[in-house]
Amino acid sequence: MKDIALRAGVSESAVSFALNGRPGVSPVTRERIRRVAEQLGWQPRAAARALSGEGSATVGLVLARPARTLGVESFFLQLVSGIQEELSERGLGLLFQVVEGLDAECATYRRWWAEHRVDGVLVVDPRQDDPRPDLLGGLGLPAVMIGDADRATADDESPAVSTLGADDAGIMAAIVSHLHALGHRRITHIAGLPEFAHTQRRIASLRAEAARLGLTEATSVTTDYSDSEGAAATRRVLDQPQPPTALIYDNDVLAVAGLAVALERGIRVPDQLSLVAWDDSVLCRSVHPALTAPLRDTAAFGRHAAQALTALLDGAPAGHTQEPLPRLEARGSTGTAPATAPQEGRSGPRQTS
């Protein structure tokens, strides 16, 4: 910067003014300085900038999931990819951290805050009684809860925390309607981790929809999102005396694992059993039969989250944004329910080809 000032024959302050669009330099001087800076390929040093008032030009994202379930869902990289699109435009960096649990996640926020390493954070996997909005609100660290949050908390206490909602209820309604229209009356929902708020919302939505449609046999079982628990839960459910004719899985991995169990048992999909995956992904399209799934635009979701955060960083008040309802793409894994003979024993599990 000193160089630029020297070569342009002005003071360092003038350079700073010129390059940051501040008033105090004539248009002609400004242009001259701009040219010199560009010629020298100058870029402000991030640390210096951060030290003198500006933020760190970085937002944080921490992923707290057991290692076992990491890296299986397409969801996160898609989300991050969308987040980046928005952040890059604003010249913001993304500080990324993978940790084991919630405590470590909170510790990470505290550290980032203390070190002034990030200007804000994006928070995923909202939970029931989530301590994070309060924590972040208390620290005054701008944040966006991705995938909704307890509204009660969000409203009162933490004006720095925005929320971005996915329409879990709407999606669940669409799925259940789809299955109901195909004649399914016994539906089981293989859900994810019970401590996640969206898991609870989905479970509640299933119950509500079932009530609305008069379905008496619509239940949810929770898993840890891992393939092994997905397979185990599927086995358990299919072993019931009156197994369901349709299964709803909370993510693609669970669904694929479930599909494998069905194939392994010689159960024909979708003739004998219909499957729905909550998240669409390459996975859902790759397996045979392809899995019916809601077509969420995850990258857009990430983009919107990043937008909500940048708005917050610009001083806008915290708010709530709702994602539009995605379309449910019917694929090969869902079909008309098998003829409902009252004595269902024969079409149950254990049909080894």
Place this chain on the structure above:
Amino acid sequence: MKDIALRAGVSESAVSFALNGRPGVSPVTRERIRRVAEQLGWQPRAAARALSGEGSATVGLVLARPARTLGVESFFLQLVSGIQEELSERGLGLLFQVVEGLDAECATYRRWWAEHRVDGVLVVDPRQDDPRPDLLGGLGLPAVMIGDADRATADDESPAVSTLGADDAGIMAAIVSHLHALGHRRITHIAGLPEFAHTQRRIASLRAEAARLGLTEATSVTTDYSDSEGAAATRRVLDQPQPPTALIYDNDVLAVAGLAVALERGIRVPDQLSLVAWDDSVLCRSVHPALTAPLRDTAAFGRHAAQALTALLDGAPAGHTQEPLPRLEARGSTGTAPATAPQEGRSGPRQTS
């Protein structure tokens, strides 16, 4: 820090010395300062630290893949997870960026370097005639090429660039041996992007192994790693007059897509066709039949990469590390080759159940 100095009754310098383990303070004073600092929950501000000589305590990782193939492989998140384990211990942050292409990737390195935003970078997907080692070497930005690199370049020009090699040749040899032992004589390799160095190495290794074993029909076709190209390539290969009896896929997504094609055509796996996936993942274990795959410890791979980088940051000379050869896990997708009747027309494709 001023606070700490005040409360401990010493100067700021003493605090700095004490907290950074520098000589110049008595043990008892040091302990007192430590206690006060802890009590106040003090953390050095990252920007200030970076400004005064220290590095930015951050390393960068940029992912340059077409959006289509993003977020499908478990590989990356696993890798990142391993990287983090190592970095966290050293208090280093990970700045993460997703871009569309190689040019954007290089631009990102330049910007990070100019802004002093990172102390070093981890580079994935080495390519043929890769411009990145030279670029990074030229900038003097410490870097680790993950998954080997052109040794020629690495040796001479860029003393700041280490390489971490995966034993592609060894894995390919193991796979081919496995298939050969099962009686397979016609093998096709559905590879990834041809511009990646490891793709070329795998192709070359297949050729070498085939020559060694006297296989005349061992070929490779390249794809962009996407499920659609994986499926398309599989169809094309199976449509040949003398289709192969075994397919080797360069990642899990390709393999799963290929498996779906086989199932769709009613080709029994592994009775009529054996499949091998290069990367193991939940995916490979979830589908039915489960896919034979080499059990690479991807998290360890990431850990080692991070270790190589921290070594570099500590001033160690650049070097090359080699990952151990992973074990090939035989699963349901590989079996003995179908009886090789000279007239093979019947067991070809188009067997609709």
Place this chain on the structure above:
DNA sequence: CGCAAAGACTAAAGCGCATTAGCTCTTCGC
């Protein structure tokens, strides 16, 4: 014509830490 106000620019302070030079007091060696 004189004075105020606006415009263009510079000097200097400060952000929070690390570091170097310097200062004081004790201890040791001869």
Place this chain on the structure above:
DNA sequence: GCGAAGAGCTAATGCGCTTTAGTCTTTGCG
């Protein structure tokens, strides 16, 4: 007993940028 050495600490400087408080010049207007 006196100088040197060293331990324990403080004062001051600098990192590269932003920003505030000026300085100087020009312009407008009564």
